[in-house]
Amino acid sequence: MxxxxxxxxxxxxxxxxxxxxxxxxxxxxxxxxxxxxxxxxxxxxxxxxxxxxxxxxxxxxxxxxxxxxxxxxxxxxxxxxxxxxxxxxxxTLKTYKYYTCSNCKQKLRVPRGKGKMSITCPKCKSSFKGKS
Incomplete structure (x- = not known):
């Protein structure tokens, strides 16, 4: 050894x-x-x-x-x-809907069942509308 x-x-x-x-x-x-x-x-x-x-x-x-x-x-x-x-x-697909920010391509997660909402990206602060 x-x-x-x-x-x-x-x-x-x-x-x-x-x-x-x-x-x-x-x-x-x-x-x-x-x-x-x-x-x-x-x-x-x-x-x-x-x-x-x-x-x-x-x-x-x-x-x-x-x-x-x-x-x-x-x-x-x-x-x-x-x-x-x-x-x-x-x-988590049943409880969350996923979006991608159009400006910075950050992936965003939004809870389902809330209807139409304004989604704000925490990274670049741009806002867009989406349905959850």
Whole structure:
């Protein structure tokens, strides 16, 4: 165990991108079970993410690996937040109506069942009429 610890000293190790690459590799390997025998050479595609993951784990260039992980997390978080916001919007669709401000494109939420009303954007203070 001490030899492994000394070997890994100064190396990057695992992170979120490495986990995602391993999961992708595992999924591709599962899909390869259903591919016809004459296309089995595509198994190289399934092992490629795993090889990249191993390269990242044993890399000594910590700065580059950290930047790669940061870029991955930015993209992942955008996608996760988009889904989270849309799911939340669908859950509250019965009680709230959603509008978009024509000036600043801010999303506004108005309670349903109040009839016609004047809606004021809290961001740019522009006002428009809407039915809730």
């Amino acid at each position: 001490d030899k492994l610890r000394r070997f890994m000293f100064g190396r990057y190790g695992g992170d979120e991108l490495s986990k995602a690459l391993l999961v992708l590799s595992f999924i591709l390997l599962m899909v390869m079970n259903f591919v016809p025998k004459n296309l089995r050479f595509l198994v190289i595609l399934a092992y490629t993410p795993a090889m990249i993951c191993m390269f990242r784990i044993f890399s000594r260039n910590i700065y580059k690996r950290r930047n790669e992980n940061y870029k991955y997390l930015k993209i992942k978080n955008k996608i996760v937040m988009w889904f989270r916001n849309n799911i939340n919007r669908i859950k």
